[in-house]
Amino acid sequence: MAIPLPRPSTVVGLTRSALDQALGSAASFAAVPARAFAVLDDVEALLARINGVVDRIEQTLDRTDRVLDDAESVAARASEAVGTAAEAAATAAEVLTAYEPALRRAAPMTSRFVEQLSHEEVTAAIRLIDELPKLREHLTGDILPILATLDRVGPDLHDLLDVTRDLKLAVAGIPGLNVLRRRGEKLTEDNGDPGA
Structure with a gap:
């Protein structure tokens, strides 16, 4: 049997195809x-x-x-x-x-x-509270010392009343006192004093 030889155009075609595949693979x-x-x-x-x-x-x-x-x-x-x-x-x-x-x-x-309560009463209470320091000062400085001496005022007042009675009796016994008293009442009436 004889092996057929490919034609040159077939060999060129196959070569081209192989080259194309090789180039495609190389490019890939x-x-x-x-x-x-x-x-x-x-x-x-x-x-x-x-x-x-x-x-x-x-x-x-x-x-x-x-x-x-x-x-x-x-x-x-x-x-x-x-x-x-x-x-x-x-x-x-x-x-x-x-x-x-x-x-x-x-x-x-x-x-x-x-x-x-009214507003005025509240205002007055506030003012009173504001004055408490002064009130305390006057109580302790002025009033309490006077109150401490009141136990001596009673006897002194009785003595003063006794002296006043004695003076009244002495004045009542002065001759001509009634004339002076009437003259004073007349002058008071002439001046229009309604209290006389």
């Missing part, structure tokens, strides 16, 4: 690094974006931690405030319980007192 292989670099660039850009997102997440977590720490301190202060308020409420309840009967009795009187 040559394009692989460029595409690989483009993919790597895309991957690097994606990694940069992911790093940015991770940084923002870390910042948000840091802020969240600070907020949680602040919330814990606020909660502790609020707990202290609630404890203080509870103690104050307990004290107020004890005071109200102790003074409740007196307050209930005083309520109508207090209402009546407040209803009776």
Whole structure:
């Protein structure tokens, strides 16, 4: 059997086809690094974006931690405030319980007192309170020393009354006193004194 030999045009065609395939493969292989670099660039850009997102997440977590720490301190202060308020409420309840009967009795009187007060009376009371330091000074400096000597005034007053009686009797015995008295009454009438 004889092996047919290919024709030169077939050999050229096959050679061309092989060359085209080799060139296509070479071009494909040559394009692989460029595409690989483009993919790597895309991957690097994606990694940069992911790093940015991770940084923002870390910042948000840091802020969240600070907020949680602040919330814990606020909660502790609020707990202290609630404890203080509870103690104050307990004290107020004890005071109200102790003074409740007196307050209930005083309520109508207090209402009546407040209803009776006028603005002028309140103003006068304020002025009186403003004058209390002067009043205290005069009481301690002037009036109380005089009051301390009142136990001696009674006998002195009796002595003065005795002397006045004696003087009246002595004056009544002076000759011509009645004439002087009448003359004084006449002068008083002439002047139009209505009290005579």
